[in-house]
Amino acid sequence: METLEELDDFVANGHKVYLPHLSVECVVFGYENKQLKVLLIKFLNLGWGVPGGYIKRNEGLTLAASRILTERTTLENIFLKQFYIFGDSAHRNSDERREYWDRLSEGNWLAARTMSIGFYALIDCAEAIIKQDIIAEDYKWVDVNEIPNDLLMDHNEIIEKALLALRNQIFHEPIGYNLLPEKFTLPEIQALYETILNKTFDRRNFSNKLLSMGIIVKLDEKRNIGQHRSPYLYRFHQDNYLNALSEGIVHAL
């Protein structure tokens, strides 16, 4: 939305285009300089939170999340995964939204009870061009350990649950695949896992484990990074990765 007129039209008539009672919130993770970061947007009159939007009446749910993120980041084909629907507070949005956003009258579709469907996305921060508009005044990438605790509505809880999902799924979803270059060294993938899980691992055990689970494959190729330093490169084994968790545990048993 570029103008105040467009915003007024969305508030007054948006329910003809979008489903009421449902929204999508996207926790966008990026990995850069051994930091895991989350994209925050400063919304007009609402404060900082994660990007989101609404589902068109004839649009698939995942397509809606994908469209919302493409519009916001200009990136196509973003890796997205739904992780939770936030609907336990029956009054979650109505009162708070009306308070924050004073143009919502009683009975307006945006003031009705709304459940949020949480998606997390994995992108390359360096490639994203974050679009600002009349409702998104500003943005920033924030380290997951430094998220302000006063985000709008339940957005702190949404980020916490996304992070938990990411950590639980790091061994059976193609998370590294979306955050590392196609070919990487063992120290690079170990740094990624250590950053996401906020732990340190023994170097030898870590690589043996990933290799024995079949998640990564050693290439017959090295990277030259200096005299006497030319580590082997690795890549993900995509098929194995997708089923690694249950298989991995089963092997471990």
Added chain:
Amino acid sequence: METLEELDDFVANGHKVYLPHLSVECVVFGYENKQLKVLLIKFLNLGWGVPGGYIKRNEGLTLAASRILTERTTLENIFLKQFYIFGDSAHRNSDERREYWDRLSEGNWLAARTMSIGFYALIDCAEAIIKQDIIAEDYKWVDVNEIPNDLLMDHNEIIEKALLALRNQIFHEPIGYNLLPEKFTLPEIQALYETILNKTFDRRNFSNKLLSMGIIVKLDEKRNIGQHRSPYLYRFHQDNYLNALSEGIVHAL
């Protein structure tokens, strides 16, 4: 719903009580005689599927799922976990529902696009008393390996995704805790895991793994099941269980 009049009133006026565009579907798992079973209901004019219902306008989402299952099974405090929202087919319900359920006129709230929020539940089949009514004509408990492939709408997909979630979460959600008695023997818990994961494990490795992950604790108590046969009893360590997956993998690394 007991009478046809109540059903007619629900179809005509239900949207005043319930949120439109959303339903809850519950995949109810029970474990009995080393079989993992799912509860199927035969719905009037619709065929076999999993039990479900709608969310009251002022009711929390998890409370709604819990109410729906308590009404259907007479059990209180059922272990429930949401696992997915089915919303990718923008036409999922409207056409199919109208076809199946011919009392729905154009514009009726039940004929509108509806996303389903999937919950799985773990119960003791032996304790459940399944309630039938005007829309639920019959019910049966079916082994997960013998689910008919012609369930109504997308209920086959819903059961498949629930089973996948159950298998992925068996090491970090209190699943065994809800399907075994408070105290159990090692063969009993191994049979449960083998049934759910549809695999066999080495006896010694399996118990060592669960003990080293801290999921179960050996008790100073035995069960007498015959001459020369008095296996030790075990119980779950609930706190450890909840975080067992990531911790378990971290330890393994």
